Amino acid sequence: SNFFLxxxxxxxxxxxxxYLGVGVQALMAAWKAACGASGTVTLLIPPGTYYIGPTKFHxxxxxxxxxxxxxxxxxxxxxxxxxxxxxxxxxxxxxLTVAGQNNAIINGQGAASWPFNKCxxxxxxxxxPISVLFVNNQNTxxxxxxxxxxxxxxxxxxxxKNMKLINIQINAPENSPNTDGxxxxxxxxxxxxxxxxxxGDDCISIGQGSDNIDIARVHCGPGHxxxxxxxxxxxxxxxxxxxxxxxxxxxxxxxGVRIKTWExxxxxxxxxxxxxxxxxxxxxQNPIIIDQKYCPYYDCEHKHxxxxxxxxxxxxxxxxTSSMPVAVLLRCGVPCQGVVxxxxxxxYMGEGGSSSKCENAMATYVGYQHPEPCA
Numbered sequence: 001s002n003f004f005l006x007x008x009x010x011x012x013x014x015x016x017x018x019y020l021g022v023g024v025q026a027l028m029a030a031w032k033a034a035c036g037a038s039g040t041v042t043l044l045i046p047p048g049t050y051y052i053g054p055t056k057f058h059x060x061x062x063x064x065x066x067x068x069x070x071x072x073x074x075x076x077x078x079x080x081x082x083x084x085x086x087x088x089x090x091x092x093x094x095x096l097t098v099a100g101q102n103n104a105i106i107n108g109q110g111a112a113s114w115p116f117n118k119c120x121x122x123x124x125x126x127x128x129p130i131s132v133l134f135v136n137n138q139n140t141x142x143x144x145x146x147x148x149x150x151x152x153x154x155x156x157x158x159x160x161k162n163m164k165l166i167n168i169q170i171n172a173p174e175n176s177p178n179t180d181g182x183x184x185x186x187x188x189x190x191x192x193x194x195x196x197x198x199x200g201d202d203c204i205s206i207g208q209g210s211d212n213i214d215i216a217r218v219h220c221g222p223g224h225x226x227x228x229x230x231x232x233x234x235x236x237x238x239x240x241x242x243x244x245x246x247x248x249x250x251x252x253x254x255x256g257v258r259i260k261t262w263e264x265x266x267x268x269x270x271x272x273x274x275x276x277x278x279x280x281x282x283x284x285q286n287p288i289i290i291d292q293k294y295c296p297y298y299d300c301e302h303k304h305x306x307x308x309x310x311x312x313x314x315x316x317x318x319x320x321t322s323s324m325p326v327a328v329l330l331r332c333g334v335p336c337q338g339v340v341x342x343x344x345x346x347x348y349m350g351e352g353g354s355s356s357k358c359e360n361a362m363a364t365y366v367g368y369q370h371p372e373p374c375a
């Protein structure tokens with residue numbers, strides 16, 4: 001074989017030694033050894049470039065804690081026929097750390113796949129594989145990793161508890177479709193901090209069933225901004241509650257902070273208890289936007305209001321420049337409850353200055369307001 005796999009039992013290190021490269025089999029064997037060892041274990045992938053297809057790192061594990069330490073570059077296969085929903089999947093593991101050293105890179109090689117993505121224009125599209133999916137994990141730390149050119153989302157968290165993502169770098173071209181940076185769904189206790197995201201879709205998106213999300217010091221742009229949603233599209237969606245986003249910078253993005261919910265929702269849900277504070281907007285199209293008539297397709301039926309109730313949402317100390325005249329858009333379906341704008345200063349450099357636009361917003365305004373509040 002063209003690799004060695006050594007389990008160094010004295011220090012509980014599983015090392016993949018590269019000669020000509022390492023395949024999925026080598027990685028899986030290393031994971032199996034690490035997962036089955038006792039105590040705390042580190043699985044080390046040394047410097048080098050490794051081309052791998054879809055790979056699943058699943059628990060439950062005997063090890064009390066596992067560190068997946070990447071010092072090289074993982075490159076995804078480009079043949080879409082080899083993939084299901086994702087490329088690299090960590091699932092059913094407790095106390096996992098995924099960490100990078102020496103400029104570790106996870107390269108989804110997405111450019112060859114993007115032309116096949118019809119999701120921006122078709123509801124019944126085939127979804128491309130997510131680069132890294134964390135599913136059903138508890139107490140996970142992801143740090144010092146760079147993800148580039150994902151085929152679809154870069155990182156997705158699903159049904160996970162207590163996750164920290166620190167110092168993540170995410171890059172994909174501005175025109176790459178559905179390359180969301182970090183997507184969170186049905187997860188609780190998520191912290192994202194000190195991260196830079198440049199991509200073709202949302203920098204961070206928080207989907208249904210998520211609670212207790214804390215986001216700080218994230219630089220976003222280019223991309224579509226920071227989104228709650230989209231919500232209200234499917235049956236039996238969970239509520240989104242307790243979201244705190246602070247100290248974010250948006251540069252040249254489509255949106256700043258956005259809450260988006262579909263009309264004609266099949267079931268009712270709640271999006272509530274959210275605070276967005278200390279945001280800097282630089283040349284952002286829609287710095288503050290609530291859109292309860294979200295529909296990205298051409299033929300949208302406006303038959304019923306959104307089934308998602310928005311409640312207790314505060315935008316505080318949000319400053320900078322808008323690239324479009326409407327800097328604050330609050331488009332609620334059923335009236336929003338407890339929307340507060342406090343100390344907002346958003347300038348439009350074009351003719352006429354910036355303005356606000358509202359439907360059913362019932363907003364409260366505190367402190368300095370520019371643009372002027374809705375009448």
